[in-house]
Amino acid sequence: MVREIPEGRVASYGQVAELAGIPRGARQVGRALGSQPDGDDVPWHRVIQASGRIAFPEGSAQYDEQSRLLRMENVAIVAGRIDMRQFRWQPDLDELLWKPTPAWDEE
DNA sequence: TAAGTGACGTCCG
DNA sequence: GCGGACGCCACTT
Numbered sequence: 001m002v003r004e005i006p007e008g009r010v011a012s013y014g015q016v017a018e019l020a021g022i023p024r025g026a027r028q029v030g031r032a033l034g035s036q037p038d039g040d041d042v043p044w045h046r047v048i049q050a051s052g053r054i055a056f057p058e059g060s061a062q063y064d065e066q067s068r069l070l071r072m073e074n075v076a077i078v079a080g081r082i083d084m085r086q087f088r089w090q091p092d093l094d095e096l097l098w099k100p101t102p103a104w105d106e107e
Numbered sequence: 108t109a110a111g112t113g114a115c116g117t118c119c120g
Numbered sequence: 121g122c123g124g125a126c127g128c129c130a131c132t133t
Contacts, residue, residue: 012115012116013114013115013116014115014116017115024115024116024127024128024129025115025128025129026115026116026128027113027114027115027116027128027129027130028115028128028129028130029114029115030113030114030115031113031114031129031130031131032114033114034113034114044114047114048114049114049115049116050115050116050117051115051116054114055114055115056114062114066114
């Protein structure tokens with residue numbers, strides 16, 4: 001499922017779990033990613049907390065690595081947070097939402 | 108077998 | 121917006 005997340009977009013653990021058919025399996029997703037051998041082709045860095053924060057403690061090597069990879073994909077991390085309204089991956093509406101952007105003043 | 112522990116999420120104050 | 125309490129579930133002690 002995580003491999004489906006396109007570059008430049010992110011998804012929350014809960015979202016991935018749900019899409020994978022595991023309603024309350026957010027923690028399972030975290031475990032799965034953690035047990036994934038490094039150097040694999042799974043874009044683990046695109047999975048973050050629903051709050052828009054990176055799950056690792058700020059300042060940790062892992063936090064730095066993840067934020068680095070995200071920024072490399074042009075995902076903005078402001079004040080330790082990622083704007084989910086802007087970068088959250090939406091499987092179906094993806095193409096629609098990722099266009100320029102004018103339409104979200106409805107918020 | 109029971110208790111502790113997370114790469115989490117939601118609710119509440 | 122933040123921290124605490126709980127819920128969650130697959131391990132590990």
